[in-house]
Amino acid sequence: MTLETVLLVAAALFSIGLYGAISQQVVVMVMMGLELMLNGVVLAAAGFWWFLSPAPDGQVLLLVVLTAMTVEMAMGFAVATLLHRSKQSDMTDMATDLAQ
Amino acid sequence: MLSEIVFWVLAVVAIAAGVAVFRVDSMARATYALAASFVAVGLALLLLDLQFLGVMTVLMMVMEMAIMAIYMIMFMGMNPALMPMSMVHGKRPALLVSIGTFVVLAAGAVLVPWPTRRGAPAADLVTSLGEAVMHSKMLVMLTVSPVLFATIVAALVLALPRGRYDRLGPELRHRSRHGRADR
Incomplete structure (x- = not known):
């Protein structure tokens, strides 16, 4: 296990998540893609921390990334609820008027 | 091993x-x-x-x-x-973008000359994290706390079925102008 291998796995997770976030139509599935991207970020940050500078600061950064995941989940579910209530749908294509 | x-x-x-x-x-x-x-x-x-x-x-x-x-x-x-x-759109461009991203990230991971490790991990990593959060990195936690609180408020405002926007509907802008929106 080296930094390169950890980063390669993290890059794979990030790219798979990116594919999902771009291609999926259901809001919850888009959120799953974003979560998978952040999963890769968590693994990469852990790899950097362990192999480059294992000081407590890096753990705090990971804690912040996990917080970002929580915020993303909470706001995503709230938007999904709002969309479902107003449009009776949970598809991203039905939410184009949110930009107006 | x-x-x-x-x-x-x-x-x-x-x-x-x-x-x-x-x-x-x-x-x-x-x-x-x-x-x-x-x-x-x-x-x-x-x-x-x-x-x-x-x-x-x-x-x-x-x-x-x-x-x-x-x-x-x-x-x-x-x-x-x-x-x-199967509810997808733009499957092919999404696939191309994700493969391109992986190639760039993988190339960076393999080709960048990463420095050698500086320092050694603390004997008790959980304790060291707790100490960092409560001492030198307390500002981070002080920032994260209001962000989480704001998230709770924002999520509730969006998700509540009888929120301000639903109650006033298309009249929201008109009534706000006359100072009666918050009733």
Whole structure:
């Protein structure tokens, strides 16, 4: 296990998540893609921390990334609820008027 | 040697489960696959001696996937969540973008001359994290706390069925101008 291998796995997770976030139509599935991207970020940050500078600061950064995941989940579910209530749908294509 | 094997097993599980999220034909199975991917990454964090963060990742993500399952049942009904579905758009461009991103990131991971490790990890990493949070990095936690509180408020404002926007509807802008919107 080296930094390169950890980063390669993290890059794979990030790219798979990116594919999902771009291609999926259901809001919850888009959120799953974003979560998978952040999963890769968590693994990469852990790899950097362990192999480059294992000081407590890096753990705090990971804690912040996990917080970002929580915020993303909470706001995503709230938007999904709002969309479902107003449009009776949970598809991203039905939410184009949110930009107006 | 054992940790090497365990890491590769976890890596394969994390990636395969990640692919399965967008390959399986039901959202319920996609949720389970994502949970499996998160558990594998959480266990990989344990291999890197991140005990607290590894356990927290596993617990938090399993809980989150349970909430996602509830949302699917709530919005789509139990049967549609288990029925085959394919709701994608721009599949080919998305595939190209993700493959391109992987190539760039992988090239960076392999080609960049990473520096050697500086310093050694603390004897008790959980204690050192707790001390950092309560001492030198307290500002980070002081920032994260109001962000989380603001998230709770914003999520409630968006999700409540009888919020300000629903109550006033198209009259919101007109009534705000006359100072009567907050009644």
